[in-house]
Amino acid sequence: MSSDLKPMLDGIFEVGPPPRLLGAECPICERKFFPKPIVCPHCLEDVKEIKLNTEGTVYSFSILRIPNMLYKYPQPYASGYIDLDGDNIRVYGLFDPEKTEEIAIGQRVTLKVGQIGIGLDGEECLRYYFTPVDGGGK
Amino acid sequence: MRAVDIIGVGMFPFGVHKTTPLVEMGVRAAVEAIKDAGVKPSQINIGFFANMQAGNLTKEFTTGQAVMWGAGVNKVPVFNIENACTSGASATTLAMMSIASGQYDLALVVGAEKLNVPFVPLLNPSMRDINVLEGNVVINGFAQRAVRHMYEYGTTKEQLAMVDVKNRRNALLNPKAKFFNKPVTLEEVLGSTMMSDPLTKLSCCPNSDGAAALVLCAAELSSRYTTRPIHLKASVLVSGVFDEWPDMQTFEEDQRAGRTAYETAGLGPEDVSAAECHDAFTICEVMHTENLGFCPIGEGGPFVESGATSLGGKIPVNVSGGLLGKGHPLGATAAAQIVEGVIQLRGEAGDRQVEGAKVFLTECMGAELRGDAKTCTVNILTV
């Protein structure tokens, strides 16, 4: 992976290896969040940064077949919701562009980071994505 | 709180109006509504203008005052409302509150939108939204709901396509629906370009231009202007939950807004004669019929297949053509749903008239945050 590429947004994930999503936990109500909120919206207290689990299960997904020029994603690409193991949190993410047709509800996935599309500044950037691992799915 | 009636409606046809400016569409709808109500523009006490994209697409802002004055309304308070697809219903809720409070007697609501401009990007609520940065666009959010709904309840892509076939057929009976001029077949819907599985091009509402307007009046005064007021029994607006556990297989916002609206009106889903809902994508209507209580959760697919939501069925849905049949001029859409309710309850809907309609429900939903609808509206009208 080219090391001069930057994440599409700061403070969302660690590039690694191993890559980790940066979430948050409220010290009062113990709710977990992704991404990190400004304060806990339930308690209005500062939250502490945590590293989220890297494995999970696909809850739902979509495959966009038409071009999305907004961030120049591959065509087609899959994205959707993943229930992270242990963290009691459902996060949104891209799926491995090489394995679009393997994505299914119940598919087990693991976190990766790589160059996908462009960022807010129009430059190529790093994004997190989930790739299928054995088990679950169809 | 005072009861509120709708005494006038107007609509600039939904279609492609490349050479008609946004303000002109709004003015024409407003003039029709004011004349229909039998009031003078100078009698209007307050105005609400709904629009979503003028700042982006035609580089206009604070458009409401120009629209209102075009229809002869000046000096009075005018508010410009943006609440995505529900903007027109959100404006109606504010108009109702302003009259119910006793502060104003006559309110004008206008929703207008111009989308047929040279370049319209894929809609997304914010470039910095993490879900958008990770590939979510509006159609994906609904495709994810469709995928989950099919997985959980066995809904078929044919059932989804039937929503479009029905609404396109209804639109042909509506003289204000100008976007299409022919029906579609199930095969055409299923065989059109795949956009975001399982949603094909014809499973998505097109971008149309148009405007819709309403004149609301304190019920105790409406007999001065009309002999056939339509009662606005409930006008409810809610926001999403936005927690860390988004649910793709139900519309919690529909359930919550619907419950409040039914309780306020003293009615239930079994009392509803006909409804308009936010069928931006075929899956939406299937889910709305479930979450508004017209059929059990998970049975929206068989419900449309049974013909229950067709004209002449148990509860006709989107008899105006809906968003799929008329197109979706965002800020005008939810106001036009209420216009359809008034026309149906007056018995003036011609070939698409729902026989004996007494209670009409309109539902709209707009934009997404963390997998929930940002905004959801339910209005209930009665004769």
Ligand SMILES: [Zn+2]
């Ligand atoms: Zn908290």
